[in-house]
Amino acid sequence: MSQPKLDILMATYNGEAYISQQIYSLQQQTFTDWRLLIHDDGSTDRTIEIIRELAATDQRICLIEDGLCFHSAGRNFMHLLSLSTAPFISFCDEDDIWLQDKLSTQMEVIQAEDNNIPQCVYCNAYVYNLKARRPIGGISILNIVKDLHDVLFANGGIQGCAMIINDKLREKCLLFKGRIAMHDHLITLVNALFGHFGSFSLATHYGIPKTQETNIGKQPSG
Numbered sequence: 001m002s003q004p005k006l007d008i009l010m011a012t013y014n015g016e017a018y019i020s021q022q023i024y025s026l027q028q029q030t031f032t033d034w035r036l037l038i039h040d041d042g043s044t045d046r047t048i049e050i051i052r053e054l055a056a057t058d059q060r061i062c063l064i065e066d067g068l069c070f071h072s073a074g075r076n077f078m079h080l081l082s083l084s085t086a087p088f089i090s091f092c093d094e095d096d097i098w099l100q101d102k103l104s105t106q107m108e109v110i111q112a113e114d115n116n117i118p119q120c121v122y123c124n125a126y127v128y129n130l131k132a133r134r135p136i137g138g139i140s141i142l143n144i145v146k147d148l149h150d151v152l153f154a155n156g157g158i159q160g161c162a163m164i165i166n167d168k169l170r171e172k173c174l175l176f177k178g179r180i181a182m183h184d185h186l187i188t189l190v191n192a193l194f195g196h197f198g199s200f201s202l203a204t205h206y207g208i209p210k211t212q213e214t215n216i217g218k219q220p221s222g
Helices: 019-027 047-055 073-083 102-111 148-155 167-174 183-194
Strands: 006-012 034-040 061-063 088-092 096-098 119-123 126-129 136-139 163-166 196-200 205-207 213-215
Touching: 006 019, 006 073, 019 034, 019 047, 019 096, 034 047, 034 073, 047 061, 073 167, 073 183, 088 102, 088 167, 102 119, 102 163, 119 167, 119 183, 148 183, 163 167, 163 183, 167 183, 183 196
Parallel strands: 006 034, 006 088, 034 061, 119 196
Antiparallel strands: 088 163, 096 205, 119 163, 126 136, 126 213
């Protein structure tokens, strides 16, 4: 397989109930020049078996089996980031469903930016709760992030599943060797210090989480 334009990173753990739906939604994307890098963090259910079955039918799906176990979604995603080589990178939660234009929209926006500097393009998300009478309602990001002040005082960070970044931001993030809580917190802070944020007001994915309540869509604004 030739070098794709985009690496999609998926950190998994006991996701047998929903991972196949998420991967199917990736395969339905209108943007197709991607590679899905998956690293499991010690699942005890059928997650790995399901991934292998899907990988056997699509060469873009790559399960990385290196024997490492991090017991941390953040560290698992950072490990995947260190293995990525594409000029653009997207982060994928195993329990979401992406609308078919998510990647094409984000790629169009980020490629129009100055990619000689770190870039992060993100979108908003609707709240999704399977137990509610109206399962879709509200948005996840109430304050749009444009700089470090917004990150520290008005927002708190961008969700990994909402963002797409370039290789310049990846290089900066991988220089950090300290302890992290979550990968998206680090990426947000690094980009606030060294790069540029872009966002848009389109719903691009549904989140159907283990807790039955999560985010669904994603919104670039330059």
